[in-house]
Amino acid sequence: MSETLLRVNSLSKTYGKLPVLDDVTFEMRRGEILGLVGRRGTGKSTLLHLIGGNTQPTLGTISFEGKSVYFSSPHQARRGGIELVNQVAQLVAHLDVIQNIFLGHEIALFPSVGLPKWEQMCETARELLSKFDLPHSLINHSIESLTNEQRHLISLLRAFIRPARLLLLDDILPNLGYHRQEIVLERVREQAQLGLGVIICSENLKHLFNITDRILVLFEGRLVADRNTSDFTPRDVVELIVGASHQEQVTPVIWALESFHKAQRHTEELFQEQAQLHETLEASDLLNRQLIEKLSDQVKAMDRLNAALQETQRRLMTEREEERKSLARELHDSVIQDLLGLNYRLEDVESGENTDEQRRELLAIREAIRQVVGDLRQLCRDLRPPTIDNHGLSSAIPSLVQEWEERTGVTANIDIAQTLGRLPELMELSIFRIIQEGLGNVAKHANAHKVQLTLTHSPEGHLLIRFADDGRGIEVLPDLADLSAKEHFGLVGIGERVALMDGRMRIKSSAGEGFVLEVELPNPNPFG
DSSP: OOSEEEEEEEEEEEETTEEEEEEEEEEEETTOEEEEEOOTTSSHHHHHHHHTTSSOOSEEEEEETTEEEOOSSHHHHHHHTEEEEOSSOOOOTTSBHHHHHTTTOOOBSSTTTTOBOHHHHHHHHHHHHHHTTOOGGGGGSBGGGSOHHHHHHHHHHHHHHSOOSEEEEESOGGGSOHHHHHHHHHHHHHHHHTTOEEEEEOSOHHHHHHHOSEEEEEETTEEEEEEEGGGOOHHHHHHHHHTOOOHHHHHHHHHHHTOHHHHHHHHHHHHHHHHHHHHHSOTTSHHHHHHHHHHHHHHHHHHHHHHHHHHHHHHHHHHHHHHHHHHHHHIIIIIIHHHHHHHHHHHHHHTSSOOHHHHHHHHHHHHHHHHHHHHHHHHHHHHOOHHHHHHOHHHHHHHHHHHHHHHHOOEEEEEEOTTOOOOOHHHHHHHHHHHHHHHHHIIIIIOOSEEEEEEEEOTTSOEEEEEEEOSOOOSSOOOHHHHHHTTOHHHHHHHHHHHHTTOEEEEEEOTTSOEEEEEEEOOSSTTO
């Protein structure tokens, strides 16, 4: 039997005119663990979904165990020995845990009849739960009663219960706690030693360097590196991920991967320690002076580190906005125009000799096309509102609010300072995104009838954004770290944008008395 398990040859995938993967070629052996890395949007998930049958390639071929294969569905891929575990847990909500684990692979008393052997299935499930440090009692629980981490683990257990020869893990580790991440990596390593091939997509370079034999790096849809892990360093990987090799570009990104928030907390702790030392120690003592000076140097170094991290985050934010702008332009100039052209052609056909039924069908098709064009135009406005580029916030915000009112039924009053004027592009986009996210939070959580939105100058000349709704409010003000852990990213996203612009965010609320969010940002043009 050949040692080559998988061979991917010139694999490409496009959606319309947008290329996602371009001419990707690699192969892997039985028992090998491959790491798959790249920036978001470089096609990592698409590559795994092509191999796992979730979607089909535009060009190229896939060979598995020496045979050319074409999977039209994940079910076909599973039958062929390939198991894909998605970022989102794929479970059946109305079935309990043991039914989900064995779904489609039940142990039957009489296979032709299909009577399940529940005792054997329960025993097998308990053994598997123990290997992942999960309680045996979980097997009879409903899916709705599980935590987010447990759901992802059950989705993974389904892959381990089936006789797969290739396991594809699409960035599932961030959904797990540190302890369970280590367990999953150990189980993967054990299965690989038994001949299972594994491709693991992850942004955690420590995990990949700890477990993989080789690392594949994607950049803008192309495979730019396929090397043994031992021949790589983390810096090599980051250089390939960002498409740069200059010190000033790579180093901040490495720092960013190590967590901006962790560095910020560390800085705050050092400032507190410095203040306490100044209060409790006499500077006349030489040793104390040396300690304070050393701590001061550390604080300054950490400040420089945070400044570099903030600059990196600003650059990434700018790149994301440029990508949104490019995608919106592509949708508007190409896809929408193609659809409108098709609609005009259908209109010509409709004016010809047709039966009543044909005219009705043509009319229905044209109406569907108009609906799709309307949806795409809304998507373009969400990606990059053209009003901002042409007329600034004073025009873009009323347009956004009007659409939001029509969609939600909530009344919004707007007060925008006449002296606001035009601001730098990144600041205008950030303010627009903050308002967009703030309105989204009101619609999702406030149960409000009215909201007051104000964009003006504070007495100190700063820019002041204020949301005030008449909704139900909250008793306990939220903690942003807790919201992030629970994947409630609305206020977290606003807070991150505010921090990157050196601003401040305040929240005021009481149960039954509405919710107030205030954002204060430095103004590049104080007092207009």
